[in-house]
Amino acid sequence: MSHTNNTAIKPLKKNTSLLRLKARRKLWLNVHLWLGLTAGAALLLIGLTGSILVFWQEIDAWLNPQLLQVEVPDTKVYLSPVILAETSKSMLPEQAEISWIEFPNHSHESLVLNYSMPSLSVSGEMDEWKLYIDPFSAQIKGTRLWYPADYFSGMDFIPLIFKLHYALLMKTNGMVFVGIIAVILIISVLTGLILWWPLTHKWHQALTIKFKASKERLIFDLHKTAGFYGAIVLLAVLMSGVSMNLPEQFTNVIGVFSPLSSVQQKSAKENTLEAVISWGDAAEIVDKNYPEGRISNLSPPQNEMAGYQVCKKGILSLNRFVSTRCVFVGQYSGEILSVNDQKTGSAGDVFLKWQWPLHSGQAFGWAGRILVFLTGINCVVLYVTGVIRWCQKRRVKRALKKIY
Numbered sequence: 001m002s003h004t005n006n007t008a009i010k011p012l013k014k015n016t017s018l019l020r021l022k023a024r025r026k027l028w029l030n031v032h033l034w035l036g037l038t039a040g041a042a043l044l045l046i047g048l049t050g051s052i053l054v055f056w057q058e059i060d061a062w063l064n065p066q067l068l069q070v071e072v073p074d075t076k077v078y079l080s081p082v083i084l085a086e087t088s089k090s091m092l093p094e095q096a097e098i099s100w101i102e103f104p105n106h107s108h109e110s111l112v113l114n115y116s117m118p119s120l121s122v123s124g125e126m127d128e129w130k131l132y133i134d135p136f137s138a139q140i141k142g143t144r145l146w147y148p149a150d151y152f153s154g155m156d157f158i159p160l161i162f163k164l165h166y167a168l169l170m171k172t173n174g175m176v177f178v179g180i181i182a183v184i185l186i187i188s189v190l191t192g193l194i195l196w197w198p199l200t201h202k203w204h205q206a207l208t209i210k211f212k213a214s215k216e217r218l219i220f221d222l223h224k225t226a227g228f229y230g231a232i233v234l235l236a237v238l239m240s241g242v243s244m245n246l247p248e249q250f251t252n253v254i255g256v257f258s259p260l261s262s263v264q265q266k267s268a269k270e271n272t273l274e275a276v277i278s279w280g281d282a283a284e285i286v287d288k289n290y291p292e293g294r295i296s297n298l299s300p301p302q303n304e305m306a307g308y309q310v311c312k313k314g315i316l317s318l319n320r321f322v323s324t325r326c327v328f329v330g331q332y333s334g335e336i337l338s339v340n341d342q343k344t345g346s347a348g349d350v351f352l353k354w355q356w357p358l359h360s361g362q363a364f365g366w367a368g369r370i371l372v373f374l375t376g377i378n379c380v381v382l383y384v385t386g387v388i389r390w391c392q393k394r395r396v397k398r399a400l401k402k403i404y
Helices: 002-054 056-063 081-090 157-167 174-196 203-207 215-245 247-257 279-289 347-353 355-360 362-403
Strands: 097-102 111-118 126-133 140-147 294-299 308-313 325-329 336-341
Touching (some): 002 157, 002 174, 002 362, 081 097, 081 111, 081 126, 081 279, 140 157, 174 215, 203 215, 215 247, 215 355, 247 347, 279 294, 279 308, 279 325
Antiparallel strands (some): 097 111, 097 294, 111 126, 294 308, 308 325, 325 336
């Protein structure tokens, strides 16, 4: 008799547990629905622009070959980084404030000097410019207004896409807004995974699309499978986006789990030491102490107490794909203040340094870039199928109201 009662109770407990899970599922469905509808429109735009920006350098070079591409001479020998740095500096207007130099990644590319100038259209603000130089002859190929102070006038395609992607073209608090949207979308993705989980353990149904099903079922299958298969990369891209749009808040959170070390850039100025080394000197110092790789970026001191930043790429001892090391050099003494790469610092430091490579896909070379590109396209699929599915349910509810 007791055996019969136990066998009767077990299915009852199982059904009760399933009913509770289904009740919770309704709550998660409402959370997922409203987060998706409110933040999803931004996801569509951020995803599309993100897919474009995966290949922004290639697209920009194709759109502006007269600026970004050079003819390679028979010698195929660049002028030294020292000569290029000093020469390019002398080519700037008197009021220009230098930001950094980008050295070519490939032999057919121009050297790019980034600088800012007082805006002619917005009083008291700065326009951001780029100066393009032939690295073989040190001849100017042209200048280009990158980010105008008035935000719209004269902005080219790629800069416009950048502003759309990380600030939605909002001049004030745009980055903060997009960072908050990214946090909301992370929650939306996680609730979507909860809803995807098959309570009845029908895994084949959860992992596949039934193409011969009704239109409603097909849309549902497309939404859930696109969400599941794209979740890992999408979460990584969204989290890294938060790290760049809300850097202080993100760093504070990481600091709770792992101690973070600040990169030392300060160069103490002694009263008796007034001479300042040139950035060509800084490049030579780094080349001498860290000969591996090639110089990719060079930034001058931003104030009297800061140092030069010299970055080198192609350091295979670091990583096959992410192979950049940045060295800070004191502007008075020429001493090396600190070294910053993917392997230095605490676990938290290393985690923070991997955010940009993960966001851009460069962490895994071409495979990573293609994955991030497809993730941006997948954002469109998720939003469109989500909206269609919501409309389908609304139509069913309206039809039932008319009947009853």
